[in-house]
Amino acid sequence: xxxxxxxxxxxxxxxxxxxxxxxxxxxxxxxxxxxxxxxxxxxxxxxxxxxxxxxxxxxxxxxxxxxxxxxxxxxxxxxxxxxxxxxxxxxxxxxxxxxxxxxxxxxxxxxxxxxxxxxxxxxxxxxxxxxxxxxxxxxxxxxxxxxxxxxxxxxxxxxxxxxxxxxxxxxxxxxxxxxxxxxxxxxxxxxxxxxxxxxxxxxxxxxxxxxxxxxxxxxxxxxxxxxxxxxxxxxxxxxxxxxxxxxxxxxxxxxxxxxxxxxxxxxxxxxxxxx
Amino acid sequence: xxxxxxxxxxxxxxxxxxxxxxxxxxxxxxxxxxxxxxxxxxxxxxxxxxxxxxxxxxxxxxxxxxxxxxxxxxxxxxxxxxxxxxxxxxxxxxxxxxxxxxxxxxxxxxxxxxxxxxxxxxxxxxxxxxxxxxxxxxxxxxxxxxxxxxxxxxxxxxxxxxxxxxxxxxxxxxxxxxxxxxxxxxxxxxxxxxxxxxxxxxxxxxxxxxxxxxxxxxxxxxxxxxxxxxxxxxxxxxxxxxxxxxxxxxxxxx
Numbered sequence: 001x002x003x004x005x006x007x008x009x010x011x012x013x014x015x016x017x018x019x020x021x022x023x024x025x026x027x028x029x030x031x032x033x034x035x036x037x038x039x040x041x042x043x044x045x046x047x048x049x050x051x052x053x054x055x056x057x058x059x060x061x062x063x064x065x066x067x068x069x070x071x072x073x074x075x076x077x078x079x080x081x082x083x084x085x086x087x088x089x090x091x092x093x094x095x096x097x098x099x100x101x102x103x104x105x106x107x108x109x110x111x112x113x114x115x116x117x118x119x120x121x122x123x124x125x126x127x128x129x130x131x132x133x134x135x136x137x138x139x140x141x142x143x144x145x146x147x148x149x150x151x152x153x154x155x156x157x158x159x160x161x162x163x164x165x166x167x168x169x170x171x172x173x174x175x176x177x178x179x180x181x182x183x184x185x186x187x188x189x190x191x192x193x194x195x196x197x198x199x200x201x202x203x204x205x206x207x208x209x210x211x212x213x214x215x216x217x218x219x220x221x222x223x224x225x226x227x228x229x230x231x232x233x234x235x236x237x238x239x240x241x242x243x244x245x246x247x248x249x250x251x252x253x254x255x256x257x258x259x260x261x262x263x264x265x266x267x268x269x270x271x272x273x274x275x
Numbered sequence: 276x277x278x279x280x281x282x283x284x285x286x287x288x289x290x291x292x293x294x295x296x297x298x299x300x301x302x303x304x305x306x307x308x309x310x311x312x313x314x315x316x317x318x319x320x321x322x323x324x325x326x327x328x329x330x331x332x333x334x335x336x337x338x339x340x341x342x343x344x345x346x347x348x349x350x351x352x353x354x355x356x357x358x359x360x361x362x363x364x365x366x367x368x369x370x371x372x373x374x375x376x377x378x379x380x381x382x383x384x385x386x387x388x389x390x391x392x393x394x395x396x397x398x399x400x401x402x403x404x405x406x407x408x409x410x411x412x413x414x415x416x417x418x419x420x421x422x423x424x425x426x427x428x429x430x431x432x433x434x435x436x437x438x439x440x441x442x443x444x445x446x447x448x449x450x451x452x453x454x455x456x457x458x459x460x461x462x463x464x465x466x467x468x469x470x471x472x473x474x475x476x477x478x479x480x481x482x483x484x485x486x487x488x489x490x491x492x493x494x495x496x497x498x499x500x501x502x503x504x505x506x507x508x509x510x511x512x513x514x515x516x517x518x519x520x521x522x523x524x525x526x527x528x529x
Binding site for chain 1: 324349357359361363364407
């Protein structure tokens with residue numbers, strides 16, 4: 001049976017390409033992207049607008065932005081990516097540190113849920129961008145942007161984790177109790193392992209949200225560069241070639257991190273016998 | 276010895292209350308195999324859950340070896356119809372769960388766990404996750420997990436109800452072998468007359484709601500029992516008649 005598992009999971013990308021449905025998906029993805037580029041090119045040619053440069057010019061701007069420091073901002077695109085990624089990772093890690101315990105206790109304890117829920121619900125609908133100016137004042141230009149990302153990532157994680165805890169099937173509690181487990185042992189050995197896949201779902205959603213927050217986080221300023229600041233600056237001032245180049249970089253960063261999270265989520269589900 | 280006296284269980288309902296179990300008294304000797312048999316929807320599972328400490332009783336007493344049963348504990352091992360294995364734990368880790376809770380050292384856990392894995396015939400499957408196992412194998416893990424705590428009594432809630440007929444018969448034989456090797460007291464809930472007559476020293480037939488004891492059949496045929504034996508068939512017929520009398524009185528909501 002372990003051989004069967006190997007066959008299932010051990011297929012390389014190229015082996016999986018032999019699968020007709022996989023091939024079809026790949027084919028349609030390419031069609032979609034090519035069609036998008038063609039429409040973009042045509043629209044740009046016909047409309048001839050300053051803020052809609054053709055894909056070729058955006059590509060040139062993108063390549064150049066990696067090669068030389070930006071004349072206005074003073075950083076290369078590589079430096080922007082590193083600076084943003086650093087803010088992103090620190091902000092996201094803070095969100096994890098706070099949101100996972102909060103989600104766990106909210107799911108597990110009725111009392112703590114009743115105490116914490118109203119506060120979470122008050123702050124949830126407020127867009128993270130609203131906090132940015134105040135965060136800058138309160139936590140300086142270094143921690144302000146970081147915390148804006150923390151706020152964005154916090155809510156999806158809390159929600160998924162507390163939902164996960166409440167999804168623990170009662171039969172598992174029964175089984176653990178008849179094995180002599182008390183409340184704390186159940187929390188440690190049943191609730192947390194059961195909730196792990198939900199946690200991963202929350203993290204995947206939060207990654208998407210957190211990348212959206214990078215613009216807000218770096219809106220005011222970004223010391224040492226930042227992809228959010230770059231997009232914000234060129235979106236306002238042009239040239240728009242640079243704006244779109246920044247957008248492409250952000251999109252790629254988002255796709256990579258969310259893709260990695262999806263992969264990890266799937267791997268965890270499978271290896272833990274929950275899928 | 277398990278001693279149940281005047282057990283009564285009342286569930287609150289929107290309008291008034293529902294008496295699930297009433298005037299239920301039963302003494303189970305050490306090493307005895309008792310089946311609780313009743314029409315579906317009667318409180319037989321509730322009786323078992325109260326013994327396990329998963330449900331509170333409204334009045335009456337339950338004593339295990341002279342001590343009052345108040346909460347759940349590893350001295351009463353439970354086997355569930357839905358298996359209730361932890362999907363993220365391997366066979367070994369499932370069996371060792373209770374020992375982990377008790378704080379037994381890793382080395383000792385492994386020795387004890389292995390003993391029960393071997394007992395239920397799962398040697399070689401220690402590192403499998405439950406999803407890779409068949410229903411019968413899953414329930415073997417369930418039995419090993421319950422036994423690993425060395426409980427006073429084994430409580431089984433329709434443990435083979437989710438299995439196909441063939442596996443079910445095979446598991447019944449296996450259970451009798453395990454029972455004779457461990458000499459545990461077993462309280463086994465089922466709605467299958469055939470299963471009860473095949474397994475039990477005594478079959479306790481319950482009434483429809485509220486559950487009372489309708490009749491107790493002592494089964495003295497030597498094991499392994501032969502289902503084609505005329506005595507077996509006659510007894511099965513007799514108990515089935517008792518049971519059908521109750522089913523007829525149960526609310527027609529099936």
